[in-house]
Amino acid sequence: METMAKDGAAQEATVTPNKDVSEDKPKGYTVIYVSGGPGSGKSTQCAKIAPYFGFCHLSVGDLLEAEVETGSEYGKMIEDCKKEGRLVPSDLVVKLLQQAMQRSQNKKFVIDGFPRNEENRAAAESIMKIEPDFVLFLDCSEEEMKRRLLNRNQGRVDDNINTIQKRLKVYFECTLPVINYYSAKGKVRKIDAEGSPEEVFEAIKDVFFELKEKHGETAGRP
Numbered sequence: 001m002e003t004m005a006k007d008g009a010a011q012e013a014t015v016t017p018n019k020d021v022s023e024d025k026p027k028g029y030t031v032i033y034v035s036g037g038p039g040s041g042k043s044t045q046c047a048k049i050a051p052y053f054g055f056c057h058l059s060v061g062d063l064l065e066a067e068v069e070t071g072s073e074y075g076k077m078i079e080d081c082k083k084e085g086r087l088v089p090s091d092l093v094v095k096l097l098q099q100a101m102q103r104s105q106n107k108k109f110v111i112d113g114f115p116r117n118e119e120n121r122a123a124a125e126s127i128m129k130i131e132p133d134f135v136l137f138l139d140c141s142e143e144e145m146k147r148r149l150l151n152r153n154q155g156r157v158d159d160n161i162n163t164i165q166k167r168l169k170v171y172f173e174c175t176l177p178v179i180n181y182y183s184a185k186g187k188v189r190k191i192d193a194e195g196s197p198e199e200v201f202e203a204i205k206d207v208f209f210e211l212k213e214k215h216g217e218t219a220g221r222p
Ligand SMILES: Nc1ncnc2c1ncn2[C@@H]1O[C@H](COP(=O)(O)OP(=O)(O)OP(=O)(O)O)[C@@H](O)[C@H]1O
Pocket: 036, 037, 038, 039, 040, 041, 042, 043, 044, 045, 061, 113, 148, 149, 151, 152, 153, 193, 194, 195, 196, 197, 198, 200
C-alpha cells in the first residue's frame, strides 16, 4: 500500500489542474471521497481498500498530524482544532492534500475524512479541480460511533466524550450537508457501516468492482 512517508521528497509543482472544470478532475485521476461520522470506520476501510484495489490512501487527519510534526507555524492551531473537534481552515487542508497527491506515483486516491464542510468541498473543486468519482458514505449510528471511539485506544487527544460530542455536532451540521450535496448529484454510495469491518468491506467491494467495470478494467465482481 502506498503511504505518505513512502511518497517521499518535496515537490513544488501543484496537482496539474484542468482549465475546463467540466472535465471534472485532473486528467487520469480517480478520486473517491470516504465520508461518514467520527468513528464510522473511514480509516479502517480505506486501509483495506487501498491495497486491495491499488489506491493511494490519503487521510487528511494524518496529513495534518504530519504537518504538526514538521514544526510548522500552523502546528498549534492544528492541535487545538483536533483537541476541540473543530475544522482546520480549508486553504491549509487543500494545500496539504494537493501536495500529497502531487507527490504520489499513484493516480487513484481514496481520500479519508474529506471534505468535512461546504468550504472544503468548494475549495477542492475550485483550487484542485477535483470532483470525486463518487463519495463512499459509511452510515453508522451515533451510539455505535461513540462506542467505537471510546474504545479506540490509540492515544488520540480527541477520543474523549467531550470532544466526541463536538465532533458529532460538526458532522451533523457541516459534513452531512456535503454528503447531501453529492447525493443530489447521484454520487453517493451509501454503505451500512454497523457490521464487522469484514462485513463492511464486503459491501464496499461491490462499489469498487462497479467502478472498475465502468473504467473497463474488469467484467465486474469475480
Ligand atoms: N466495522 C467496525 N466494527 C467495529 N469496530 C470498528 C469497525 N470499524 C472500525 N472499528 C474500530 O472503531 C474505531 C474507529 O475506527 P476508525 O478509526 O476507522 O474510524 P474513523 O471513521 O476513521 O474515525 P475518525 O473520524 O475519528 O478518524 C477503531 O478502533 C476501529 O478499529
